[in-house]
Amino acid sequence: MIDLYTANTFNGQRVSIMLEEIGLEYSAHRVDLSKGEQHLADFLKLNPSARIPVLVDNDSGTSAPLVLTQSVAILQYLAEKSQLLLPESLAERARVYEWMHFHAIDIGSTIFSAFYLQQRIQPTQQQAADQLRQRIHELYHFFDQQLAKHEFLAGEHYSIADITALPAVISQQDKLSSYPNLMRRLQQLNQRPTVQRGMTVLDRGLSNAN
Ligand SMILES: N[C@@H](CCC(=O)N[C@@H](CS)C(=O)NCC(=O)O)C(=O)O
Incomplete structure (x- = not known):
């Protein structure tokens, strides 16, 4: 299962479109940037730079969940994980x-x-x-x-x-x-x-x- 911490911005929506495209099960959690929720202690544990999106993959094959930031890196990771939307050559x-x-x-x-x-x-x-x-x-x-x-x-x-x-x-x-x-x-x-x-x-x- 994947958790996505996000907001309605370009960087956040990239990742939710990708998750819908590849059909992996996920839960999206709103981080209200206008209320400063990106600075709350629990969120900073996920991303100390206080930015969305953050993806947490609880099923990444590693012992601890994989916590990933940077929307483009997340898209690359999800494309490789699903073997979708990235050409073979x-x-x-x-x-x-x-x-x-x-x-x-x-x-x-x-x-x-x-x-x-x-x-x-x-x-x-x-x-x-x-x-x-x-x-x-x-x-x-x-x-x-x-x-x-x-x-x-x-x-x-x-x-x-x-x-x-x-x-x-x-x-x-x-x-x-x-x-x-x-x-x-x-x-x-x-x-x-x-x-x-x-x-x-x-x-x-x-x-x-x-
Ligand atoms: N390069 C990063 C940029 C992340 C970023 O700037 N996120 C913005 C929203 S689009 C944010 O969380 N801003 C919080 C703030 O400005 O306090 C990515 O692609 O994920």
């Missing part, structure tokens, strides 16, 4: 990692920095936030070109690279209408019941067990 896997990191690092951290400068810094750093938003558009343009050439981000198969990108793309879709390939792929993936369940796990019964 080394070269194809490398392509998946390339696109995962493109999204998680280049796009994800730029979105985070723009949001931070706009919302959290006083006085607001409007000009810097605007420049980062422009950068996000350039990165999405590159992303869109890739999807013009290939069915999915890392080639012709749905993989953890697509799941890495999905929550941010879903939440920003009103700003992405000028990227037709991205929108086409998003609309298709958004119809998957697994994606819908993964995006809303905290608003439902918190578990796919039974």
Whole structure:
């Protein structure tokens, strides 16, 4: 059985989509970031850096449960554990990692920095936030070109690279209408019941067990 400590953010939703895709039994536990629950002692025992998501695999084959942080590392772990959503050949896997990191690092951290400068810094750093938003558009343009050439981000198969990108793309879709390939792929993936369940796990019964 797997426990997922999460919140409704890109990093958290990546992992719940993945768990729905591979069909492993899990319980999702909400960590209310707005109430500072990430700083509670019990949570800090799981992740001393006070961040969600945290995955606890009680059935990892090790003597103690495996406690894992970093959403992208969790996706890789779950793909290897389930033997799903990761190609067999080394070269194809490398392509998946390339696109995962493109999204998680280049796009994800730029979105985070723009949001931070706009919302959290006083006085607001409007000009810097605007420049980062422009950068996000350039990165999405590159992303869109890739999807013009290939069915999915890392080639012709749905993989953890697509799941890495999905929550941010879903939440920003009103700003992405000028990227037709991205929108086409998003609309298709958004119809998957697994994606819908993964995006809303905290608003439902918190578990796919039974
Ligand atoms: N690189 C980490 C980032 C984790 C992260 O930044 N989590 C945010 C939510 S998306 C968080 O827990 N923030 C708590 C806080 O800001 O206090 C990952 O991919 O898991």
